[in-house]
Amino acid sequence: MRVPHWAATWLEHWPPALQLLSLRHxxxxxxxxxxxxxxRQNGVAAAAFGPEPTAGADALVLSCLTGRLDTLLRQLGGNRAFIRLGSRSPKDTPLAVLGGLEVRSGAEALAVLCAGSARLAFDLRVALQADLPVWVFLREWVDISWPDEWRGFLRRGRLVAACPYHYRHPLPPSASIEAIQRNLIRMGAAVAAARRGSPEADLVFDVWLPAGDGHAAKLIEINPWGEPTDAGLFSWADADLDGTLRWRSDAGLCCVPLVS
Known part of the structure; x- marks a missing residue:
């Protein structure tokens, strides 16, 4: 099956070498x-998914899905997980904000998937129209401090820009910019190598850089190049993606060159 270009970054389409850079799922x-x-149960643009075949049919189908999600959680190991679609996470609901997309059972996972996410509704709809399978993933749960999450911009296999994922907040003075820079370059090179030959080689990646342990860095997400992906402290103008690492400090906007 040929994967549409807009779905090339979905988790189920990652090559094995890329999955090895990420968290267990x-x-x-x-x-x-x-x-x-x-x-239909999610409730956003529900008409796009047609009417319920018969009364009670959805409840039965979703009950079976709950069981499958319980099995998935057991296969993952541990007692909690992060839930997402292969495309992206349904983080745009009050339930997701409150719970951080952490689930401990199939029932909790289903509740997150039915909480009124416009992101989920859009992705389900475009997949349905394209006759493309949709995957749900449970990922091992890790507690990530916001200063440890970063976004890198890969263009033609080169790291051309990077900034904090939570770029609106000043970075704590304790952050080691040299270590962050070094580990971003290392991850950028690994992602580029894993994606070499892909027609969608330009991409944006999100990475967890545990403070003080660059070798434990984990790839969180890859995103399509360009809008609507958030450019963080940059813009999508080529001239602005100038080979720098940018971050906010209490003194204002800071930057250093990236060398990749």
């Missing part, structure tokens, strides 16, 4: 019945 492909039942 387990996934399942939604059946067509599950996809439509989920779209």
């Amino acid at each position: 387990q996934g399942l492909a939604l059946t067509p019945l599950e996809l439509c039942a989920l779209g």
Whole structure:
């Protein structure tokens, strides 16, 4: 099956070398019945997923999906996980903000997927129209401090820009810019190598850089190049992606050159 260019960054389409850079996860492909039942239950643009076939059909389908998610959690190990679609996470709901997309059971996972996410509704809808399978993933849960999450911009296999994922906040003075710079360059090179030959080689990656331990860095996400992906402290103008690492401090905007 040929993957559309707009779905090339979805987790289920990552090559094995890229998955090795990331956190452990387990996934399942939604059946067509599950996809439509989920779209209706989520409640955003529900009409796009057609009417419920018969009274009570969605409840039965979603009950089975809950069981499959319970099995997925057991396969992952541990008692909690981060839930997302292969495309992205449904982080745009009050429930997601409150719980951080942490789930401890299939029922909790289903509740997050049915909480009124416009992001989830859009991705389910475009996948349905393209006859493309949709995957749900449970990822091992790790507590990530916001200063340890960074965004890198890869263009033609080169790291051309980087900034904090949470770029609106001043970086703590204790942050080691030299270590962050070194580990971003290392991860950028690894991502570029894993994606070499891909028609969608230009991308934006998000990475967890645990303070003081660059070798424990983990790839969190890859995103399509250009809008609507957030450019952080940059813009999508080529001239602005100038080979620098930018961050905010209490004194204002700071930058240093990147060498990749």
